[in-house]
Amino acid sequence: MSRMGDVLAGFQTVWEFDTDSMLIRFERGIRTPKLLQALGERRIPFEALSGVELAVGKRGTVVLRAVPRPGADPLMDAADGQLKEAYDPYRLVLPAERETLADYYAERIRESLCPDADVPAEAHLVTVPPAPLSFKAYDGKASFDGKAISFRWFWTGASSEKWKVGDQRFRIDELTGVEWRSPESRGSAGTAPKEGSAKGASAKGTSAKGGSAKDGTARNGTGKAAPKGGGHGYLRLLRRSAEDEPLGRPDQDPAAVVFGMGYGLVHQSLPFAAAVLEAIRASSPVPCTEGAPSSNRAGASRRDPADIAERIRHLGELHTAGLLTDDEFSAKKAELLAEL
Structure with missing residues (x-):
């Protein structure tokens, strides 16, 4: 400019x-x-x-x-x-x-614009609201302290399946991404998304497709339709241990909270999802280059110093926001400096 x-x-x-x-x-x-x-x-x-x-x-x-x-x-x-x-x-x-x-x-x-403007970014470049964050969904309260996400179920909204497994806590290193569905998006009114229609954001910055809920209205343990007042969406955590398993109904998945108009509104749930996604990506290990063409490995061994400085600056912001521990920040900074 x-x-x-x-x-x-x-x-x-x-x-x-x-x-x-x-x-x-x-x-x-x-x-x-x-x-x-x-x-x-x-x-x-x-x-x-x-x-x-x-x-x-x-x-x-x-x-x-x-x-x-x-x-x-x-x-x-x-x-x-x-x-x-x-x-x-x-x-x-x-x-x-x-x-x-x-x-x-x-x-x-x-x-x-930078020369690589048409290429997906290797790291998040825009900051998100720092933890702690929380919001009330229809069937529970979601909380994020920077290291783990907790779901505390509400007896008035949570399904019997969620009550059976109890409140949940997921560490960032157990996750590969998030799947957020807006309660205001088309096709959400009154029904859950169809099988195979959902896409989640992964730590690699790409959409991860997966099976979602079957047609039908989400219901809680009392048999009442949930949630009322319009369409409903959800926030689902994509777990590393369940990568090969089909995704079930969000109202029955203990790794998801369901919300709708008046519960888990966009301005509450989306920044929460973005902060979780940022933390997942920041904690992900540096991708392995084994098996890549030798020319690519040679190029990766000598990074642009300006790019390295920017990545370290970004890690510093995550560290200040509490999304990286002292040890994690020091380790990742050392990895970046080793690429010079």
């Missing part, structure tokens, strides 16, 4: 530009979606973007949208394309008369 401190203000959202990133700030108010209010502001490095789009909006507006790189933002990876337009944290809506100005900044962003 050519100048520091440039500000582009739209409806409920402001973009403030720096040399290597932009700060997206969301206004508080009744017209601002709760998800954006909950996020508050987000620092987006230009290296976390794959492009930028400018299109005609509704009611005399234009829409400027930054396009995140796959794998760069755990929030968007967890959302997996389910967010409504109004909830998209990368959209800036402007009056139509400011189209020329919007086009100017779109071009400046394109000039600031």
